[in-house]
Amino acid sequence: MEKLLEVKNLSISFTQYVQGLNRHDLRVISDLTIDVNSSEIVAVLGSSGSGKSLLAHSILGILPYNAHVTGEIKYNGKTLNQELKEELRGKEICLIPQSVNFLDPLMKVSEQAIGECKDDDEHKEKKIRQREIFDKYGLDESVDDMYPFELSGGMARKVLLSTALVGNPNLLIADEPTPGLDAKSVEETIQDIINLKKEGKGVLLITHEINVALKTADKIAIFYSGYVIEINKAENFNSADTVLHPYTKALINALPVNGFKFTDGVQPLEETLGCPYWENCPDRFDKCENHKPDLVNHDGIMIRCFKYEEADNGA
Ligand SMILES: Nc1ncnc2c1ncn2[C@@H]1O[C@H](COP(=O)(O)OP(=O)(O)OP(=O)(O)O)[C@@H](O)[C@H]1O
Ligand SMILES: [Mg+2]
Structure with a gap:
């Protein structure tokens, strides 16, 4: 397996003008790191507004002009600048857009x-x-x-x-490809995505539907409020015990098969000082309110939570 797509520390913000001429930077993706290898399907799962489509659009080079982007995106080891994005778009890198517009x-x-x-x-x-x-x-x-x-x-x-x-395409970015499709077409889509993987291609599959992610993906990345908070093997998403982040556990417990155990709270729309899940987190520490955890590798699972940094530091 070769690294096909590498997104490193990507942040996207929009400049907005509120109440006349007051400039305000709205950060919508923060410090996002994610890779897709050849022969691999990586699903991105997150609630509405968590930044999934903007990630897709930044890879394709089709963000709105007022988006401010930092970080690095590489394709086949080469930095994807705007010129290369335009050259590869629709050929080596294809998008299934979320909107029919x-x-x-x-x-x-x-x-x-x-x-x-x-x-x-x-x-x-x-x-x-x-x-x-x-x-x-x-x-x-x-x-x-x-x-x-x-x-x-x-x-x-x-x-x-x-x-x-x-x-x-050699790399397919599929932004919610299945909603509104009949059951047969959903199966066809899933099969086509799996076939691309078998041919050695890479797929970044953005979806709300955890069942589609479970059926197709090798890895699942969880987005929350513009952050990747966990990247774990798809098979570990079958139980709340094998995922790490408290939000991922809550997400799995809320599934119909697990009895719809919902938790309160919504993701913050504005950049927070501490962990974006802090207010709703059952396992929070004092420092979570004012400090952001980094995305760290914990036994092969990428996780952004102080609980595991503490564990790794022997605390
Ligand atoms: N042009 C823009 N100017 C300002 N804010 C924007 C712009 N485009 C998107 N946003 C904001 O960025 C955030 C992420 O948007 P994005 O479309 O990536 O969400 P998403 O995760 O794809 O949601 P959904 O699941 O509904 O498709 C949202 O809060 C959205 O309002
Ligand atoms: Mg979207």
Whole structure:
């Protein structure tokens, strides 16, 4: 396995103007570190607003102009600067976007899926691939000539999915690829993602659906309030006893199979001085209020919690 994608200490903030000309920096991703190897599926799980799509957009180089980014993203050992991102986008690195608004309203969907081609031969080749993939997702030939406004929500999702696969990516970033799909298409999607892994490709799978993550992923990264708080092997997510972070434990206990044991509280929207989970954490220490734990390696599990730093220091 080779390192395909390396995201190191990524932070993203937006400059906002509140009450006239008062500048305010809103930090939405903080000190985020995550890797994807070849032949590996890494799922990113986190509640709404935790920064998952912004991570995807920063890898693809499609963040809004007012986003301020620090940290480093490497692909195949090379720093992904904006120029390289644009060169690889839609070819080696493909995105299944979360929003159907990514479809060009003025272009037939088959042409969007085929994308730019250097000559007629490449166009012919990609046309065959596009038809095969559309077919697999139940999009018949009449869909090829449709414009996005003619598609139902489910069809539009399938077009986005097919478009990323026609690109034959080496790294796929899938941002919520399954919501709104029928059960058969969800299974097809899962199978396609697993097939990419078998072919030696890497996949960053962003999802709300822990079941999809469990079925596909090798590793699962938990996002909370713009931080990665735990990266653990997928199989360890079958029980709250084998994950480490108190928030991850709460997440697993809240699943229907574990009896919907919900906890109170929401993730903070603003950057906090201490651990972002401090207020809701059943295991907090005094220092958690004013100090942030680092992401550390604890027996092969990446964890951001003082509980384990203390344990590792022999406390
Ligand atoms: N252009 C922007 N300007 C200011 N804030 C933004 C901008 N885009 C996103 N945000 C904020 O950044 C945070 C993370 O957004 P993001 O879209 O990455 O969340 P997400 O984890 O993908 O959520 P969801 O699960 O709902 O898709 C949110 O609080 C959002 O309001
Ligand atoms: Mg999102």
